[in-house]
Amino acid sequence: MLEIEIDGQKVEVAPGSTVMQAAQRIGKHIPHFCYHKKLSIAANCRMCLVEVEKMPKAVPACATPVAADMKVHTGSEKAVKAQRAVMEFLLINHPLDCPICDQGGECQLQDIAVGYGGGESRYREEKRVVFNKKLGPLINTDMTRCIHCSRCVRFGQEIAGVMELGIAHRGEHAEVMAFVDRSVDSELSGNAIDLCPVGALTSKPFRFGARTWELVRRPSVSPHDSLGANLQVQVKHDRVMRVLPLENEAINECWLSDKDRFSYEGLYAADRLTRPQIKHDGEWHEVDWQTALDYVVRTLGDIRKEYGADAIGALLSPHSTLEELHLAQKLVRGLRSENIDSRLRQNDFSADGRRTGTPWLGLPLAALSTLDAALVVGSFLRKDHPLMAQRLRQAQRAGAKICRVNAVADDWLIPLSAEVIAAPDRLAASLAAVLAALAEQTGQAVAASCQAAVAGITVDEAARGVAAALLNGERRAVLLGNLAVQHPNASSLQVLAAEIARLAGASFGFLGEAANTVGAALAGAQPSKGGRNAAAMLREPRKAYVLLGVEPEFDCADGVAARAALMQAASVIHLGSFVGSAAEYADVLLPIAPFTETSGSFVNAEGRLQSFSAVVPPLGDARPGWKLLRVLGNLLGLPGFEQESSEAVRAEALGEGDLATCLDNGLDGVQARLDAPAQGLQRIAEVPIHFADPLARRAPALQKTQDAAVPQARIHPETLTGLGVADGEVVRLRGSGEVKLVARVDVGVPVGCVRVAAAHPASLALGPMSAELSVERA
Amino acid sequence: MSEHKLILADLDGDRSWRLADYAQRRGYEALKKIVAEKIAPDDIIATLKTANLRGRGGAGFPTGLKWSFMPKAYTGPKYVVCNSDEGEPGTFKDRDILRYNPHAVIEGMIIAGYTMGCVAGYNYIHGEIFEVYERFEAALDEARAAGLLGRNILGSDFSFELFAHHGYGAYVCGEETGLLESLEGKKGQPRFKPPFPASFGLYGKPTTINNTETFASVPFILRMGGETFLNLGKPNNGGTKIFSVSGHVNRPGNYEVQLGTPFAELLEMAGGMRGGRRLKAVIPGGSSAPVLSGELMMELTMDYDAIAKAGSMLGSGAVIVMDETTCMVKALERLSYFYFEESCGQCTPCREGTGWLYRMMRRLEHGEGRAEDLDLLDNVAENIMGRTICALGDAAAMPVRGFLKHYRDEFAYHIEHKRCLVPVELQREGSRIYVRQD
DSSP states (O other): OEEEEETTEEEEEOTTOBHHHHHHHTTOOOOOSSOOTTSOOOOOSOTTEEEETTOSSOEETTTOBOOTTOEEESSSHHHHHHHHHHHHHHHHTSOSOGGGOTTTTSOHHHHHHHHHSOSSOOOOSOOOOOOOOOOOSSEEEOGGGOOOOOHHHHIIIIIISSOOEEEESOGGGOEEEESTTOOOOOTTTTHHHHHOSSSSEEETTTTTSOOGGGOEEEEEEOSSSTTOOEEEEEEETTEEEEEEEOOBTTTTBTOOOHHHHHGGGGGGOTTBOOSOEEEETTEEEEOOHHHHHHHHHHHHHHHHHHHOGGGEEEEEOTTSOHHHHHHHHHHHHHTTOOOEEOOTTOOOOTTTTOBSSBOOOSSOGGGGGGOSEEEEESOOHHHHSHHHHHHHHHHHHTTOEEEEEESSOOOOSSOOSEEEEOOGGGHHHHHHHHHHHHHHHHTOOOOHHHHHHHTTOOOOHHHHHHHHHHTSSSOEEEEEOHHHHTSTTHHHHHHHHHHHHHHHTOEEEEOOSSTTHHHHHHTTOSOOTTOOOHHHHHHSOOSEEEEESOOHHHHSSBHHHHHHHHHHOSEEEEEESBOTTHHHHOSEEEEBOOGGGSOEEEEOTTOOEEEEOOSSOOSTTOBOHHHHHHHHHHHTTOSSOOOOSHHHHHHHHHOSSOGGGGBOOOBSSOOOOOOOOOSSEEEEOOOOGGGSSHHHHTOHHHHTSGGGSOOOEEEOHHHHHHTTOOTTOEEEEESSSEEEEEEEEOTTSOTTEEEOOSSSTTTGGGOBSSSEEEEEEO | OOOOOSTTTTOOSSOTTSHHHHHHTTTTHHHHHHHHHTOOHHHHHHHHHHHTOBOTTTTOOBHHHHHHTSOSSOOSOOEEEEEEOOOSTTOOHHHHHHHHOHHHHHHHHHHHHHHHTOSEEEEEEOTTOHHHHHHHHHHHHHHHHTTSSBSSGGGSSOOBEEEEEEOOOOGGGGSHHHHHHHHTTSOOOOOOSSSOTTTSOGGGSOEEEEEHHHHHHHHHHHHHOHHHHHHHSBTTBOSEEEEEEEESBSSOEEEEEETTEEHHHHHHHTTSBGGGOOEEEEEBTBTTSOOEEHHHHTTOEESHHHHHHTTSOOTTOEEEEEETTOOHHHHHHHHHHHHHHHOOSOSHHHHHHHHHHHHHHHHHHTTOOOTTHHHHHHHHHHHHTTOSSSTHHHHHHHHHHHHHHHHHHHHHHHHHHSSOSSOHHHHHHHTSOOOOOO
């Protein structure tokens, strides 16, 4: 440690730290614009100039390394003179449009100008004008306000992994812009808005919505991906106006994915459910809660009486809160049905009953950033887990080797050390080859559960490369993504991946499908012995369905089957925040509050329980899901529905003891097996980032992004030629139904596969996510 | 007194750039001796230190000292880079060195590579002198064919590659770290220092960057010995220096003279003042050096210390001579325009300040000056100085402060009378296209 003195105050800092870091340690503010703790040092704004004794010139605190016995003066005449000079330069070409600027009130330039600017400008020449740029549906530009701090540029290069913004031209003509005719399409793009210290980049959806000082800030937790990003929801007049990151170094750091940030718009979608409704003679009628609940009690009672409790099935969204999931499963179990599931997109349930605990990430989220090696198996990493991808990107920048075994060669914007890209039916074999290579390289024996899979496997160079990369350093992880979890042979993939992790001395875990996947498992939102899983409930249609926050046609592995099952049911009880197509198949709609209007908890991928309160009151007659379920339990005469608060529900759901002790990725007695070769074209289906849950589907700005574009049928050129189809032609794809989509050449898709996104209206009719498709020219 | 040519000696004819011609001028003797006798790198550095060779690019930093900064224990690749991005208005010496004596630069760079243990060198050549770049490439081919470059140079175990690279004419790429960024294929923007190139240079590896003339001087020093070279000049100002004399003189051009030569003699070598007019002002070291009055210059000798003592700098040795037909306001407006256009825009004081200075100067020159402008100009320039990432900010500010210091009256006259102190007819006379008589 080095001791330096800042304004007479002694501070000890590590060698290699900067004066800025030292100052922050003792809470001393040095004005700055370009400096940001998560970005590289640019030292270009010059606002943080300070005096250091024995140095002839004022030096930038952000870029000056500390030296023993350094004496720094942040407020000396020399320092202040320099700071004032820089402030004046920054302001001469900055428009004086604060009254109409969205950044007004939360503008670093404005704030610092109060302290360091003059009362009147000495600049009397013409001011610079810069034309605005079109950066897409999320970021609004007022480029004349730009002070060229380059934070947005560095963010792209260093955090998002793609340099979508750059500074073109020179000197006063320098302008931040995207590449000619390109927009900013990164799934992390919104962070550039936060980083911009002025009003050059502002939020398009929020634009002119409110002044910052009118907004009340309330903490919350993102209901989307399995990260559980901490949110600061900003509210005016009981309405969510925007969402910003709430800094949490252990989870989202200071970032948010665009989905976390902009999905709030969906809260006020046109089909938001605000009144209980009952369908009567094919017509929907708004009713009061009493009527609606009586109807539900009667219907469930009738069906149970007539067809038995087994005729009732419950499909629960893993984006629901722990409390809702707990009460929902308790209610259905109270009715004596075991048909409960929240693993809606999964296809392989053969591991049920053999798990030794609740599947989770296998290591803390923050540890992803400091890994030395990671193997990601079967994942749309960047779109499914934008901020986990960001952490792995940082790990790679620090020297980690990242590799993958995957069914598509998506650009993760992370330089990969090795990869195996294989068709879905070859994934298990590819993992087996990596496992065999590892056994070869480490001289260890493969466990019995994998021996059959490894027997006779050919170990190629690619597999050896993956194995070697995974052995880099000391901190290693094997991570299973959504593609692997939703794979028809998911349990084998898991057994093989876990064995790879064991031989490599790596941690093993799941990236997690949804905000509360871990929580749902803890809450028992899946069938125990004798119950039907999500697929079985659709395969063997039930008489009545209870839906919690689910749009089954989008959220289930087979939307067509889901829809058919619901349409034939005698009763569908829809608990949700939106109507959607429930209007067609449900007979009662119960409005429950979305995450902003209820208290509740999510358990994220790393097994962290995060509880939150409502940030606004429920819209209309909507009620928190846990309250509704609790009352419904009472009305059904079920025991154990006396909870007075969501905290009480949570306590009951989690029981005694440490949540962490439940987390375990073990599988008992599952044998890995290889898939039989596919006969036809295999479908590879991702869930597009902005179609993954009902809220994101309804966010208008997100729906205008490139990520929400209509899916195309992406096919390897060899396969496409074999089909006699040219790139860009419309093709007819047939699964359980038929759709027409544009075919696109994609060398990142294995031969013999068709990549068609699921959960999108345009591809819905295709049916199962994992299936063989036929493709022909339309 | 006359010129004392080393680098520019015996370059008559159109084949002076060829390897054979250079060899006849004792070229590559120094390198051959070093390689054959395995002369210790420290001895070479010691010779350069004795010679008191100071960087010819503008800053005048002692070359031997700079070479000694390269980490010896570093095991990865190290680089040597030649800065031929000669962009300072008034400077045109490196162009002639590369055009007529490129092998001197090549030899100097190979010796540098040998001395500092570099694997490769790059010569970054200004983008607007493309034919010079092509000639340098041709010279490199000759050197490679002769076994002077590449693997096992002259049969020794010393290997060194040398490449030419041409820029696209941005002034700021002459700033050494801007040059490195540009060489790496990025936007030419100076880096914040520290770290200095000696520890984090090209591609993040230890790198030494010297000016073309500096490298070209090295073989001569090693042949004649440090002491002899030093004695050509003055103490602390060793050797000869090429001055690019331009402006209102009869024979503008490059003149290689011993450091310490009186300015008056240099002016004489350049044929004296055009039309016998009165010498008004001189910018002694390139456009960024503060202007000095003619009277003062006639008293000075041309060396680093004397010019610095007089309040300016020897810089790159670009001597811009202005006679009495020059309007100093117009001259400064033109200079300010240059810096305004050439600022890279990275850091605030330079990006914003150069525009401010130029706009004020344009207003002043066009008769729209205000009384408070002079103090404001000086203050804005002062506010830029010492607060930027690289020296371009200072380079833009120093001329403003120099012109204001020495010619404030002329500026005041402009503001008061809304026209030049020097009558326009006289200005036109002075800027008539001039055809050299010899």
